Amino acid sequence: MSSRSADSAVVDLLRKLNRNVEIVSKKLDKLIEVERSSTGHFGRPTVDVPEGLPLDVTTLLSLPDHLRKSAIALSSLGEATATDLSKETARVRAVESDYLNQLVSMGLIKKKRKGRDVYFYIET
C-alpha cells in the first residue's frame, strides 16, 4: 500500500471512530435522562462533605479523584458548560455532566441557564 493510500485509510478509520464515539455519547445522554426521570436522581455523592464548604484546595483534597478532576477544571475555566469541561478533562460529555451535577448536589458548585445552555460555576 502506498504511503498516500495508507494515510487516507488511517483518516477514514479515525472518521469512523469519531462517528462511533458521537453515537455512544448520545446514547449515554439518553440513558442518563431515562435514569434521572425514573429515580429523580442519578447516583449519589460518594463522599460526605459538609454543606456550605468553600471549594478551596482543602475541600478539593477530600473529594474522590473523578470529582476533583471536574472541580479543578471548572476552577480553571471559571464558568463553563459540561461540553467545555469535557474537553478539558478528556471525558465524554454525559459523564462530565453527571460529575458536575454531583458537585452541584454537594453544594460545592452552582449552575445556571443561559438560553439553551447550562453553565456551571464556582460561587466566590
Added chain:
Amino acid sequence: MLLLAKTLAFHSYKGGTGKTSLVVNLGALYAKQGANVCVLDYDFRAPSLNVLFKAKPDHWLNDYLEDNCSIIDTLVDESAKFNLRGKLWVGFSNPSLEALKNVMSKDRRWEVKALSRTLAGKKQIIEEKKIDYLIFDTSPGAQYSSINALAGADIVSLVMKADEFDLEGTKELSKGVYEALGRKSGVVLNKIPLEQIAAGGGAEKFGKTIEAEVGLPLIDMIPCMCELMAMGGKTIYTLEKPDHTFSRSIARISETLRNM
C-alpha cells in the same frame, strides 16, 4: 501550545531545602537552551526571587490574586539581562511586611478565588507568552498558595534534605497531598552531606532507600556544597558557571523533567 507546555512545581515539607535556587537555575537553563520559560514566585510568605533578580515590578502576583491587574501585567522579561536564546519571564511576590500580613489574614472564601485565579492565570500565561515551561516556586508545608500551585502543575518536584524531620513530613505530604492531587511527582534530594551518602551505602543504595521510604521516584541527588550557601541569591550557576557540579545536577534534572 497549551498541550505542549509543561507546568512544574517545586515544593517541600520544610524550608531551606533549596527550592528557589533549583527553580531559578532550572528556569534559566531551559531559557538558555531556547525554551520560553515563566517562573512564578508563589512563596508569598517568604518571597525571594525579587532579591536575586533585583526586581521592582510594577505589579506583584499578590495584585493579580486580589484582582487588581492581569497576570500578564505581573511578568517581567529577564531574558535580555542574561542574553538567553529563549525567554525568561518572572512573576514576583511582594516582600513588604504589609503584603505578608495581608497574606496571613485571608479566609477560605478568598482561597477559593485564589485557586481559580492561579489556574486561570497559568493558562493565560502559557497561551499568550507561548510558554514551554512554567515553574512555580512555592512556600514549604501545607500552605494554601502552595497547594493551589500544585493543583495547577503537571509535575511536582519535592525537594528535601533527607534528615528525619524532612523524611517523616514528606511521607505525610506524599500521602495526603501529592497522591490526592494525582500529579506526577518525584523527589530531589538536595544539600546531602557526602558522609550521609557514604553511610547509606553509596549514592545508588541511599537513593533507593529514600525512594522506598517516601514512596516517590528519585529525580536526582545533589550533594551539600558550602559555597552555594554563601552565594545563595547572588549567582545563577547554570548561566555563570555551567561546568559546576551544581549546574550539572540541574542539567540532569532538566532532562528528567523534560522526559517525565
